[in-house]
Amino acid sequence: MAGSPASLSGQDVGSFAYLTIKDRIPQILTKAIDTLHRHKNEFFEKHGEKGTEAEKKAISLLSKLRNELQTDKPIIPFVEKFVDTDIWNQYLEYQQSLINENDGKPRWFYSPWLFVECYMYRRIHEAIIQSPPIDDFDVFKESKEQNFFESQESLIALCTHLQELRTTIEDLDENQLKDEFFKLLQISLWGNKCDLSLSGGETSSQRTNIINSVEELKPFILVNDMEHLWSLLNNCKKTREKASVTRVDVVLDNSGFELVTDLVLADFLLCSQLATEIHFYGKTIPWFVSDTTVHDFNWLIEQMKGSNHKWMSKCGADWENSIKMGRWVYHDHIFWTLPHEFCVMSQVAPDLYAELQKAHLILFKGDLNYRKLTGDRKWACTIPFRQALRGFHPAPLCSVRTLKAEVQVGLQPGQAEQLAASEPNWMTTGKYGIFQFDGPL
Numbered sequence: 001m002a003g004s005p006a007s008l009s010g011q012d013v014g015s016f017a018y019l020t021i022k023d024r025i026p027q028i029l030t031k032a033i034d035t036l037h038r039h040k041n042e043f044f045e046k047h048g049e050k051g052t053e054a055e056k057k058a059i060s061l062l063s064k065l066r067n068e069l070q071t072d073k074p075i076i077p078f079v080e081k082f083v084d085t086d087i088w089n090q091y092l093e094y095q096q097s098l099i100n101e102n103d104g105k106p107r108w109f110y111s112p113w114l115f116v117e118c119y120m121y122r123r124i125h126e127a128i129i130q131s132p133p134i135d136d137f138d139v140f141k142e143s144k145e146q147n148f149f150e151s152q153e154s155l156i157a158l159c160t161h162l163q164e165l166r167t168t169i170e171d172l173d174e175n176q177l178k179d180e181f182f183k184l185l186q187i188s189l190w191g192n193k194c195d196l197s198l199s200g201g202e203t204s205s206q207r208t209n210i211i212n213s214v215e216e217l218k219p220f221i222l223v224n225d226m227e228h229l230w231s232l233l234n235n236c237k238k239t240r241e242k243a244s245v246t247r248v249d250v251v252l253d254n255s256g257f258e259l260v261t262d263l264v265l266a267d268f269l270l271c272s273q274l275a276t277e278i279h280f281y282g283k284t285i286p287w288f289v290s291d292t293t294v295h296d297f298n299w300l301i302e303q304m305k306g307s308n309h310k311w312m313s314k315c316g317a318d319w320e321n322s323i324k325m326g327r328w329v330y331h332d333h334i335f336w337t338l339p340h341e342f343c344v345m346s347q348v349a350p351d352l353y354a355e356l357q358k359a360h361l362i363l364f365k366g367d368l369n370y371r372k373l374t375g376d377r378k379w380a381c382t383i384p385f386r387q388a389l390r391g392f393h394p395a396p397l398c399s400v401r402t403l404k405a406e407v408q409v410g411l412q413p414g415q416a417e418q419l420a421a422s423e424p425n426w427m428t429t430g431k432y433g434i435f436q437f438d439g440p441l
């Protein structure tokens, strides 16, 4: 789009994009291959020889993919028919059209990082769907489940906190309610540290009680628009007519620990009456290792319900009920696993854009959503968030994200320089976080 800076890309040797494509993505592919290999017996028991053949086929397709990446081969079109194949291949052509020198082709280290990284996950999916009967296998499922189990202690503390809060919520005054809202927002923010793509699919769970860390972590919030979120929702609560709706939409990120923090926040929003309906958006295919699919969402609630911890199991049961009653609604849409920046959503996925327009507030969880909100471009750190959104305003929105990519806008003059002086990698370690709001103030 005219007037926008260039995209982050692997062309910039030494950048985080470069290191991701060079090191972390091959590592994730190797881990996926290894996972398939380890499930060999299971495939055989389930499907006989056909299962073994399918496992071999998927492994050979993934090995080929890893080789294409490591030798910086051209990005090739998708061949297997799937709901989004045509859109993807059109996007590849569009990327091709941007390269006019010597009939160059989009390549791993040359093309925009956002595009090639999304492409990689979509190719993993292609390798799996080309290998029936194991075509519904999620190569990342084990890691997601492990993250959930390893975070048990912290999750129990969180569920206990929520259940205690629920018993006293009626007695809280406005300030106390606001404090609780801020606390649960921050827990959901720091829950975003626990994604598995940054760690190359290795474990990244929450082992300590997050509730105790919230105060200490406050200085690491670089943009803090929590007050705007409070005013918006508290105002909705006060002015809402009987039987009318305040809807908060949450564009989910990672399953496991982070998802529980999001669901705890959602539960609080309803029981505090700051909202009356919560809509969640997940991914239709396994994505960026730990992103939430409908299977992960249902699996996690089921696990919690079956937990032998009283409060965890109560959370699971309550949440299942919220879904049954339609106060929680889960959606998925192929747009979330396309490579497009959100500013083109109204053209590429007008139905999804229209759905989001029904929200009073949209929370975008995580780093990848931020990259798509801002187009993953080399913006100056001080340009306003609104400018980087380039017309994407379905409803008031807020990014709740820990920084794991070299894009950040809306900082104060000098803020980025100061951080860089003491910590050169401040943008990519997940140590810092933001609540960045866009909407009428």
Ligand code: F6P
Binding pocket: 020, 024, 117, 192, 195, 196, 197, 198, 253, 254, 288, 365, 366, 367, 368, 369, 371, 402, 404, 405
């Ligand atoms: O591969 C690394 C990375 O792509 C980050 O740079 C990225 O945006 C992140 O993975 C996923 O993070 P999140 O789960 O917060 O979206």
Ligand code: MG
Binding pocket: 195, 197, 253, 254, 288, 290, 291, 366, 368
């Ligand atoms: Mg993620």
